[in-house]
Amino acid sequence: MSARMNPYLNNHALVRPLIDLGVTVQGYGLEKSLMELVKIRASQINGCGVCLDMHSREARKEGETEERVLMLSAWRETTLYNEREKAALAWTEALTRLSEKGAPDDIYDAVQANFSEKEQVALTLLIGVINSFNRIGVGFQVPPISQQRKAA
Template sequence: MRARMNPYAAAPEAIAALRALDSYVKGCGLEHSLLELVKIRASQINGCSYCLHIHTREARAAGETEERVHLIAAWRESPLYTPRERAALAWTEAMTLVAQSHAPEADYQAAKTQFDEAELVKLTLLIGTINLWNRIAIGFQLIHPVAAPAPTN
């Protein structure tokens, strides 16, 4: 696989603007563990290997357990996630798949029970930001670092 282009070199000012937004989101007051869980789940939905590589590593480096990282795709069936995380993950799925979901009232109401209005705006901004990063990585076929080649069988 080869990247289609290097968007960082092609439009550094555009990437700088996205990085500024990302910086705001990182410091907006939402829990770091929640930020990473949302980034992982949106990246799973979008199929972004580049962002999954980054955010699963960042989550583990920040103390997230392997078990929670591995089971996030099945968070609804796992008791490992808090009610606040569940509400955030449901909102992440609704916003990432907004063309199909149209932001269901039940997901919004669940999020409102766990997040105040300002936090819900920040959560939605987080979801939009990771979705934009996913689109850049997927659209330009960015390749995540590879520590070891795939096994041959």
């Protein structure tokens, strides 16, 4: 892998609005643990190491169990997640893989049944934000934070 520029280093003003949107979304009723699960799941799908590293650590710091973090890619095959989390994870997968099947009605129906209107918008924006950060991380091959620390 060839070294690419760090998109955050000298371009903070360009990235700041995306960071601010992510912070704004957090104030609309979504649980911190649910938001971290959504960020991790989108990052798994997109293969974004820096985001996986960051949000897995953040989830654990906020009290998320190791088992739930590790089993996230197989959430359908376990009873570790509640209906609200399952609806959010299905919506995350649908919107992250939008070109494959769009946003199916059955998945939206589950979101509508588990989230208020404001929460639905906040969840959708959160998914958009993490997908944008994943594209920055993967596009510029930003290494996981743990690797950045070792290199420093």
